[in-house]
Amino acid sequence: MKKVVVSTGGGDAPGLNAVIYAVVHACYRRGWEVYGSRSGYGGFLDIDEMIRLTPRDVEGIYAIGGTILGSSSKGSPFAKPIQNLAGEVQLVDMSEKIMKNYRRMGFDCHIVIGGDGSLQIAQRFSQMGMHVIGVPKTIDNDLPVTERTFGFDTAVSTATNALDKLHSTAKSHDRVMVVEVMGRDSGWIALYSGISGGADVILIPEIPFDLDSVCSKIADNELREKHYSIVVVAEGAAAKGGEVINKGRELGREDVVLGGVGEWVASEIRERTEKDTRSLVLGHLQRGGSPTTFDRLLALRFGAAAVRLVEEDMHGQMVALVSSRMVSVPLEDVVTGRKKVDLNSDKIITARDIGICFGD
Numbered sequence: 001m002k003k004v005v006v007s008t009g010g011g012d013a014p015g016l017n018a019v020i021y022a023v024v025h026a027c028y029r030r031g032w033e034v035y036g037s038r039s040g041y042g043g044f045l046d047i048d049e050m051i052r053l054t055p056r057d058v059e060g061i062y063a064i065g066g067t068i069l070g071s072s073s074k075g076s077p078f079a080k081p082i083q084n085l086a087g088e089v090q091l092v093d094m095s096e097k098i099m100k101n102y103r104r105m106g107f108d109c110h111i112v113i114g115g116d117g118s119l120q121i122a123q124r125f126s127q128m129g130m131h132v133i134g135v136p137k138t139i140d141n142d143l144p145v146t147e148r149t150f151g152f153d154t155a156v157s158t159a160t161n162a163l164d165k166l167h168s169t170a171k172s173h174d175r176v177m178v179v180e181v182m183g184r185d186s187g188w189i190a191l192y193s194g195i196s197g198g199a200d201v202i203l204i205p206e207i208p209f210d211l212d213s214v215c216s217k218i219a220d221n222e223l224r225e226k227h228y229s230i231v232v233v234a235e236g237a238a239a240k241g242g243e244v245i246n247k248g249r250e251l252g253r254e255d256v257v258l259g260g261v262g263e264w265v266a267s268e269i270r271e272r273t274e275k276d277t278r279s280l281v282l283g284h285l286q287r288g289g290s291p292t293t294f295d296r297l298l299a300l301r302f303g304a305a306a307v308r309l310v311e312e313d314m315h316g317q318m319v320a321l322v323s324s325r326m327v328s329v330p331l332e333d334v335v336t337g338r339k340k341v342d343l344n345s346d347k348i349i350t351a352r353d354i355g356i357c358f359g360d
């Protein structure tokens with residue numbers, strides 16, 4: 001009999017509950033006990049936040065967005081902001097306490113469902129002796145090795161639906177619509193939704209852009225009697241020459257990611273082309289709602305594969321999708337950076353072939 005704990009960390013992504021569902025069912029089928037740690041490592045810091053999970057507790061949750069466990073706020077348990085009696089905030093290393101409670105609870109393994117930040121933390125705990133299995137989560141699809149992270153397909157579908165709707169209003173008013181989508185370090189959502197949603201221009205962090213090139217695409221449209229244009233911008237896109245255009249970043253504010261590059265691109269287009277231009281930020285809409293069938297299935301496969309790794313006593317690993325199959329990779333191989341869009345990929349070539357401009 002094994003005793004497994006599961007937690008969800010970082011920004012939520014549609015499919016988190018489906019992973020939890022699969023973990024609970026796969027463990028129960030083996031006669032094991034499963035616990036959920038609330039708010040990331042919350043259950044390791046306060047035992048009351050550790051909840052026993054049974055199939056009854058997870059009934060139907062595979063179809064619901066968000067996470068029944070809640071997610072950790074940003075920040076690491078290795079440097080947790082704690083207010084002292086004088087009201088000052090200090091960064092305290094809680095890792096020893098977490099390890100102590102992990103051992104005291106008698107867990108055999110901790111399944112961490114998370115993105116880059118959560119998996120880096122998991123890797124550090126793995127080095128301290130915690131048995132850890134990672135499950136790759138992020139709507140941004142930018143984790144190395146795995147071909148897909150769950151949540152991405154749902155986010156792309158939300159963004160594509162938004163683009164479909166924007167075409168008719170842009171056309172009615174002969175406007176340029178600039179749509180900012182998520183993707184702080186990579187342009188996966190912008191690329192996939194932009195191609196599928198009929199964008200004229202896609203701006204991604206991997207390709208620094210030149211506004212003259214963007215404006216000449218809009219002028220070309222005018223010449224072809226197409227008097228409206230759709231521009232999709234990933235929030236991490238930047239102009240050639242490295243201008244800082246995400247206002248949040250400029251101010252050093254990690255919490256301000258909205259209203260940045262899209263708004264700036266729209267105002268520049270308006271000034272340079274004199275076209276009536278509007279911008280909108282899809283923001284957290286992309287993280288909400290039910291997972292698509294693809295994401296549900298992927299999340300359920302990841303959850304079940306994670307439990308198989310626990311059974312085989314394979315720790316310090318992350319489950320991954322490679323060549324459409326479930327595999328495992330050492331955590332140390334995935335905490336090395338972000339997976340960027342391959343500029344020679346078929347998606348980029350397709351986009352160029354059908355006339356989409358990347359501003360380069």
Ligand code: F6P
Nearest residue numbers: 011138139140182183184255257
């Ligand atoms: O999950 C990653 C992400 O979607 C980024 O693209 C975005 O910058 C970030 O989350 C925003 O998250 P939050 O507002 O929760 O900090």
